[in-house]
Amino acid sequence: MSSAFGRGYGRYYDLLYQDKDYEAECDMLEELFQAYLDERPELILDAGCGTGGHAIPLAKRGYRVVGVDASEAMIARAREKAAREGLEGRVEFYVMDLRELALNRTFDACICMFAVLSYITENRDLAQVLANIREHLRPGGLFIMDFWYGPAVLTIRPSVRVKVAEGEGLRVVRFAHPHLDTLRHTCEVHYRLLVLRGRELVDEVKEVHVVRYFFPQELRHYLEERGFRLLKLCPFMDLEGEPSEHTWNVMAIAKAV
Ligand SMILES: C[S@@+](CC[C@H](N)C(=O)[O-])C[C@H]1O[C@@H](n2cnc3c(N)ncnc32)[C@H](O)[C@@H]1O
Numbered sequence: 001m002s003s004a005f006g007r008g009y010g011r012y013y014d015l016l017y018q019d020k021d022y023e024a025e026c027d028m029l030e031e032l033f034q035a036y037l038d039e040r041p042e043l044i045l046d047a048g049c050g051t052g053g054h055a056i057p058l059a060k061r062g063y064r065v066v067g068v069d070a071s072e073a074m075i076a077r078a079r080e081k082a083a084r085e086g087l088e089g090r091v092e093f094y095v096m097d098l099r100e101l102a103l104n105r106t107f108d109a110c111i112c113m114f115a116v117l118s119y120i121t122e123n124r125d126l127a128q129v130l131a132n133i134r135e136h137l138r139p140g141g142l143f144i145m146d147f148w149y150g151p152a153v154l155t156i157r158p159s160v161r162v163k164v165a166e167g168e169g170l171r172v173v174r175f176a177h178p179h180l181d182t183l184r185h186t187c188e189v190h191y192r193l194l195v196l197r198g199r200e201l202v203d204e205v206k207e208v209h210v211v212r213y214f215f216p217q218e219l220r221h222y223l224e225e226r227g228f229r230l231l232k233l234c235p236f237m238d239l240e241g242e243p244s245e246h247t248w249n250v251m252a253i254a255k256a257v
Contacts (some may be wrong), residue, residue, distance in 0.1 A: 004208070005050070005071035005073065006071070008193065008205030008207065009073075009193070009205055009207050010051070010074050010077060011077075012172050013077070014051055014053075014077065015165050015167050016165045016193075017053070019165075020114075023057055025113065025237070028239065030061070032142065032144055032253060033109060037109065037141075038140070041063060041142070043063075043064045043065075043066070043108055044063050044064070044066070044108065044109045044110070045066055045107040045109070045111070045133070045136055046058075046066070046067040046111050046112075047133060048068070048114075049067030049068060049075075051077040051081065052077070052081050052091070052093065055067040055082075056081055060085065060090075065090065065091045068094045068098070069095065070096065078093045098120070098133070099132070100132075101129070106141075107137055107138070107141060108137075109141055109143070109144070110143050111144045112133070115147055115249070117145050117214075118148045118212050118214070119210075119212075120212065121211075131227075133226075134226050134228060138256065141256040142254075143252075143253070143256065144251065144254075146249055147213070147214050147250060147252065148187070148211055149214070149250035150214055150218075152248045152250075154213075154245075155245040155246060156248060160176065160177055162176075169197060170195055171196045175191070175192045176191055177190040177192075178190075185214070186213070188209075189209045191206065191208070191209065192204070216243070219233075223254050227257055228257065229254060230253075231255055232253040233253075234253075235250060236250060
């Protein structure tokens with residue numbers, strides 16, 4: 001059993017999420033840049049960038065992007081993809097834990113997409129990560145994140161899920177068994193990946209991901225404590241909508257004050 005986003009999971013991440021529309025998400029990010037920044041951002045920090053799902057398309061759209069992630073496997077993948085696209089000058093990737101973020105640069109915007117902050121489960125760490133991100137933003141800089149929304153997690157409740165993804169001659173079957181801890185506001189998800197080539201089992205990966213869900217006032221408190229103003233909470237990819245107890249993925253948009 002390895003920790004989250006290790007070599008095994010990292011290898012199959014892009015295959016598992018090939019249905020995720022990163023281009024559409026980047027369209028939405030650009031809409032938010034336009035709505036909440038005076039100028040088009042020059043330099044963007046992708047905090048918890050994974051395999052570069054947002055960083056690479058944003059670099060292709062002309063932004064300069066720095067992506068950081070704690071997982072070596074995910075960063076290795078991101079670098080390979082950027083090199084393949086000839087983007088070396090526009091996007092950089094570093095293995096770095098957000099709790100120790102230190103880039104010595106100031107960014108116009110920071111994105112933290114696909115529940116990255118939900119992987120920061122301890123209060124002290126969350127406060128530290130937000131302080132670190134704030135330190136890397138210019139005053140007025142934009143912070144965009146999405147997360148598991150507590151009211152919905154407790155209403156819908158996590159259930160056993162099976163996802164099947166196919167590509168590169170492989171079939172990946174992922175089983176997810178969740179264990180909710182309502183005192184810690186976390187869900188421990190036990191993942192098991194079976195990788196098949198035809199009928200042959202060629203790989204098996206097990207990982208446990210501990211994911212924290214946040215409540216609106218809790219998140220507002222952490223953001224305000226660390227020098228942000230919360231501008232908006234909305235359902236993921238629905239900038240006009242209101243989160244409800246049925247909205248599992250919610251976005252927070254905040255400004256560095
Ligand atoms: C669900 S993935 C999202 C990746 C990417 N943002 C995307 O949209 O595809 C969560 C990512 O957060 C990273 N992560 C979790 N905790 C982290 C930490 N403390 N510091 C840096 N990265 C972290 C993981 O390694 C993983 O790549």
